[in-house]
Amino acid sequence: MSLFWRIFALNAVVLGTATALLLWAPVTVSVPVLLTEAVILVGGLAVMLIANAALLRIGLAPLGRLTRLMTTVDLLRPGQRLPERGRGETAELISGFNAMLERLEHERAASSARALLAQEDERRRIAQELHDEVGQSMTAILLVLKRAADEAEEPLRAELQQAQEITRESLDEVRRLVRRLRPGVLEDLGLVSALTSLTTEFATHTGLRVIRRFDSDLPALDPETELVLYRVAQEALTNAARHAEAGKVEMSLRHTGDTVVLSVTDDGRGTGVAREGAGIRGMRERALLVGAVLDITSEPRAGTQVRLAVPVPSDPGKQS
Numbered sequence: 001m002s003l004f005w006r007i008f009a010l011n012a013v014v015l016g017t018a019t020a021l022l023l024w025a026p027v028t029v030s031v032p033v034l035l036t037e038a039v040i041l042v043g044g045l046a047v048m049l050i051a052n053a054a055l056l057r058i059g060l061a062p063l064g065r066l067t068r069l070m071t072t073v074d075l076l077r078p079g080q081r082l083p084e085r086g087r088g089e090t091a092e093l094i095s096g097f098n099a100m101l102e103r104l105e106h107e108r109a110a111s112s113a114r115a116l117l118a119q120e121d122e123r124r125r126i127a128q129e130l131h132d133e134v135g136q137s138m139t140a141i142l143l144v145l146k147r148a149a150d151e152a153e154e155p156l157r158a159e160l161q162q163a164q165e166i167t168r169e170s171l172d173e174v175r176r177l178v179r180r181l182r183p184g185v186l187e188d189l190g191l192v193s194a195l196t197s198l199t200t201e202f203a204t205h206t207g208l209r210v211i212r213r214f215d216s217d218l219p220a221l222d223p224e225t226e227l228v229l230y231r232v233a234q235e236a237l238t239n240a241a242r243h244a245e246a247g248k249v250e251m252s253l254r255h256t257g258d259t260v261v262l263s264v265t266d267d268g269r270g271t272g273v274a275r276e277g278a279g280i281r282g283m284r285e286r287a288l289l290v291g292a293v294l295d296i297t298s299e300p301r302a303g304t305q306v307r308l309a310v311p312v313p314s315d316p317g318k319q320s
């Protein structure tokens, strides 16, 4: 039944009942009204209003659910849908809304995929230029300084050596930057090596204790999935160092059935009610890119866990 007729029928039933009572039941209203009659009339009105309110609430509940979902829906957490029950325009509205969500989720996934790919391309280009241009020039400077220092007399020699030291540190910084921008190890040696070197560098840089648990039977993943896992791990570690006030961080990579699960757990203060920033939104977008599910769970003062479950094709060796 359409919403219009449902509300009309509700009111018709309530008003009809009241009229029938006035017509056939032994109800009289004197002028001036008697106290008992007034009590009965007010009681009847109250019953009518309550019945009307209850029926309207039931009738309009689906619209309330729709409004709530409309105001809270987040395209980065796909799959939120309303149950499509019954017929009439409310049901049509809900199924139309569900279809719209489906379409928007696809478009969102496609547009963030484009943005992320462009971003990775740009990072690769910057890393390449830093490595080829800045890195080479600094290496040349280093050689010149070394030659000059070898030939110079004190105190100039000490100063040249100091310049050499500073240049060497800057060169290290450039190399670190290049590695962060373009995880070359990932392409050359694979995910586990890349995550191992990422955590090692993280531990030396931040002084946090890092525990690694990587399964040995990890399936081969495509480069895009590996990059998503790597970038999520990178952001989770950065967050643990920057916000968690943690003592140790545990990173694991597990293969169970048809998923590979990356988890980064710290023992810090928990995220609390902090709003998701660009970092966490970025992790969600990357998860969407490969159809993975990202969960961030956090206990106050007991740490935060970032968990990324990536679907992988099931092992052909184990199929019949």
Ligand SMILES: Nc1ncnc2c1ncn2[C@@H]1O[C@H](COP(=O)(O)OP(=O)(O)O)[C@@H](O)[C@H]1O
Pocket: 239, 240, 242, 243, 244, 245, 266, 268, 269, 270, 271, 272, 274, 275, 276, 277, 278, 279, 280, 281, 304
């Ligand atoms: N491991 C963590 N421990 C405690 N708080 C965290 C952790 N990760 C994220 N947060 C909180 O969530 C917020 C959003 O994180 P994020 O989206 O990465 O943005 P950003 O790191 O740029 O602040 C952070 O500002 C922080 O308050």
Ligand SMILES: [Mg+2]
Pocket: 235, 238, 239, 277, 279, 280
């Ligand atoms: Mg962050």
